[in-house]
Amino acid sequence: MSPIVLAAGATLYLGGMLNAPVFHRRLATGAVDAGALLLELSLVLSVTFLIVYLLSLASRPLFRCLMALTLLCSAVASYYATFYNVVIGHGIVESVFTTEMDLINEVAGIELYAWVLVLGALPGLYVW
Secondary structure, three states: OOHHHHHHHHHHHHHHHOOHHHHHHHHHOOOOOHHHHHHHHHHHHHHHHHHHHHHHOOOHHHHHHHHHHHHHHHHHHHHHHHHOOOOOOHHHHHHHHHOOHHHHHHHOOHHHHHHHHHHHHHHHHHHO
């Protein structure tokens, strides 16, 4: 598969599908109008395409590892953004790395593992 096709597919999956619940919620609550949301979606897809395409230019084994890791991390972020209405930013990422393991085990249930398996690990296996 060519790098452009792979980057386009990963872009639609990462930038579009995994963020679809967030975009839908923002549109349904009236937080933004449709034009602003369309602009935001196009920016998200453009930046995602750029990142994935640059990753695809690396060696094939390195790309596979980085893409699988990206898919897993994106699936986790999508789960929390979808079910807990959280915007993943610098503060959230920093708090994850400074939190006690007991607290992490409380918020990581079977639903999270199933979500990551279906939306992160299976696409990661496809890339591999």
